[in-house]
Amino acid sequence: xxxxxxxxxxxxxxxxxxxxxxxxxxxxxxxxxxxxxxxxxxxxxxxxxxxxxxxxxxxxxxxxxxxxxxxxxxxxxxxxxxxxxxxxxxxxxxxxxxxxxxxxxxxxxxxxxxxxxxxxxxxxxxxxxxxxxxxxxxxxxxxxxxxxxxxxxxxxxxxxxxxxxxxxxxxxxxxxxxxxxxxxxxxxxxxxxxxxxxxxxxxxxxxxxxxxxxxxxxxxxxxxxxxxxxxxxxxxxxxxxxxxxxxxxxxxxxxxxxxxx
Amino acid sequence: xxxxxxxxxxxxxxxxxxxxxxxxxxxxxxxxxxxxxxxxxxxxxxxxxxxxxxxxxxxxxxxxxxxxxxxxxxxxxxxxxxxxxxxxxxxxxxxxxxxxxxxxxxxxxxxxxxxxxxxxxxxxxxxxxxxxxxxxxxxxxxxxxxxxxxxxxxxxxxxxxxxxxxxxxxxxxxxxxxxxxxxxxxxxxxxxxxxxxxxxxxxxxxxxxxxxxxxxxxxxxxxxxxxxxxxxxxxxxxxxxxxxxxxxxxxxxxxxxxxxxxxxxxxxxxxxxxxxxxxxxxxxxxxxxxxxxxxxxxxxxxxxxxxxxxxxxxxxxxxxxxxxxxxxxxxxxxxxxxxxxxxxxxxxxxxxxxxxxxxxxxxxxxxxxxxxxxxxxxxxxxxxxxxxxxxxxxxxx
Numbered sequence: 001x002x003x004x005x006x007x008x009x010x011x012x013x014x015x016x017x018x019x020x021x022x023x024x025x026x027x028x029x030x031x032x033x034x035x036x037x038x039x040x041x042x043x044x045x046x047x048x049x050x051x052x053x054x055x056x057x058x059x060x061x062x063x064x065x066x067x068x069x070x071x072x073x074x075x076x077x078x079x080x081x082x083x084x085x086x087x088x089x090x091x092x093x094x095x096x097x098x099x100x101x102x103x104x105x106x107x108x109x110x111x112x113x114x115x116x117x118x119x120x121x122x123x124x125x126x127x128x129x130x131x132x133x134x135x136x137x138x139x140x141x142x143x144x145x146x147x148x149x150x151x152x153x154x155x156x157x158x159x160x161x162x163x164x165x166x167x168x169x170x171x172x173x174x175x176x177x178x179x180x181x182x183x184x185x186x187x188x189x190x191x192x193x194x195x196x197x198x199x200x201x202x203x204x205x206x207x208x209x210x211x212x213x214x215x216x217x218x219x220x221x222x223x224x225x226x227x228x229x230x231x232x233x234x235x236x237x238x239x240x241x242x243x244x245x246x247x248x249x250x251x252x253x254x255x256x257x258x259x260x261x
Numbered sequence: 262x263x264x265x266x267x268x269x270x271x272x273x274x275x276x277x278x279x280x281x282x283x284x285x286x287x288x289x290x291x292x293x294x295x296x297x298x299x300x301x302x303x304x305x306x307x308x309x310x311x312x313x314x315x316x317x318x319x320x321x322x323x324x325x326x327x328x329x330x331x332x333x334x335x336x337x338x339x340x341x342x343x344x345x346x347x348x349x350x351x352x353x354x355x356x357x358x359x360x361x362x363x364x365x366x367x368x369x370x371x372x373x374x375x376x377x378x379x380x381x382x383x384x385x386x387x388x389x390x391x392x393x394x395x396x397x398x399x400x401x402x403x404x405x406x407x408x409x410x411x412x413x414x415x416x417x418x419x420x421x422x423x424x425x426x427x428x429x430x431x432x433x434x435x436x437x438x439x440x441x442x443x444x445x446x447x448x449x450x451x452x453x454x455x456x457x458x459x460x461x462x463x464x465x466x467x468x469x470x471x472x473x474x475x476x477x478x479x480x481x482x483x484x485x486x487x488x489x490x491x492x493x494x495x496x497x498x499x500x501x502x503x504x505x506x507x508x509x510x511x512x513x514x515x516x517x518x519x520x521x522x523x524x525x526x527x528x529x530x531x532x533x534x535x536x537x538x539x540x541x542x543x544x545x546x547x548x549x550x551x552x553x554x555x556x557x558x559x560x561x562x563x564x565x566x567x568x569x570x571x572x573x574x575x576x577x578x579x580x581x582x583x584x585x586x587x588x589x590x591x592x593x594x595x596x597x598x599x600x601x602x603x604x605x606x607x608x609x610x611x612x613x614x615x616x617x618x619x620x621x622x623x624x625x626x627x628x629x630x631x632x633x634x635x636x637x638x639x640x641x642x643x644x645x646x647x648x649x650x651x652x653x654x655x656x657x658x
Contacts, residue, residue: 032573033573035566035572035573036570059599060598060602061565061595061598061599062558062562062565063507063562065507066558066559070512158516159515161516161574163574194516210516210517210518213465214516214517214574217464217466218574220459220462221460
């Protein structure tokens, strides 16, 4: 979900997955080249139902056996997890179709922008007053609640960053402000390619730790309000307190720990 | 020449705790020439303001390599004056222990420092600061080299500059390759990190959750008694070139982090099987070469994956590989292929700069020195853990 503008300015000539070369499909647009693969926007069944096609191309630098094993496993596991989330009421993209051997997964198109973009636009070049920004703190709390909900239904994301959450603006706002990035809307967790099922506090705590650190390196100036995420998380399900206790252990563990002097 | 000999001559005023370092120094105590020690500190301070050329001496010894190098900066150029290394190599099947490695560094320090000065053609009076690795690394070897560095600093009356080892690798990599703002993959025997620069710090995006990738390779080599000369990783790389079969090993990536200890356990179990049954269809069904090949393919694929994820995250298309494992040509090839697909490029170096060396410490130290950074003697203690992001990077925008 990164460098979208740069990618659009200098498009690469990637070979399309076969599914997108069918004459019936809407001409796809390459949205981003993420770490895992490419994301195209096209349509599903009807020309007015937009969808996202997540394509994991073969990675030529990887041994073919290993490559097949990983791709297959990740497509299937992501689809299973997404279905589970929908079933249990967590807002994630719907699964429309998939082909694990060909390496693609077709998902609902989520309107909006990655939370990273919203936060960065909000921060701008500000250095002061960030800890008193109530709207930004409210966004943090919604993030915490979404992550808490996900953990409460037994899903571990595995790669929680502010790039892997979309902020879907409220319906009435969509027509009026295109491109503008407010802080209102619903958090939709995306990119569950590394997700797994799990109810261990350890896994949940590591998940939070990944988010905490990714947040710190992506938005260093907003680190001071990350506590809001954890506050909301604490209230989101019953065992959250235990997980947060565990988070303290994870922070102090081994090589992550600083021992200056 | 004469000045280093003087190092030995002045070793007596050092505190008693530093006595181990003087065991090597005492071999040349007879020369009493102390020409350089006479330059008063005031003169040095006055010279600072209008300087157009700086020289630093760097001392590295965080693991089994002792490196000493001299570097010259001018406002427009950087010149490597000398870059010497002496490696402690343990017998096959063993690793390097802190005690033996520290002894090696203490024994070789003076001779290497003399050679580095001679090769650079620099007098101690020309040196602006003494840079040394403050961490991270193995405690005893770090301490030995720090004592050497303190001795030189006291003797020549020059300030000390403590350098973070990881930052040394990164800065040297940027200097040698010309990479401007790359995502850095730092892979060595003690560290595995994916780093990117943001707001005055080298921020760690991903890293190993347990052992370092080089440590995984080193310990695997020990099980099969693969030679440690010149490096276990190098010998694994040569064996892997002849491997054909990919064995199933765990593949552990968690977000931008990864873990190698489970893979090591699996590879060790397979190696034990191989040693017991022998290769071939009647035996284990695979060879040492296959096992080395599988290990490399699996762990490098993991490294490429976390690097790619960091690149996607920060929106960069340049990668710089540093650290000892960065010499591995298979890893370089894999990263290059990935970077090319993302419309970018890879910056890699050869063993002179990838493997631990003194010049990178001198370079990073001198960058900090020029911004006014000093490490007072009483704060020149080493630390085994020193996070890359603890360093405030004052010399970059």
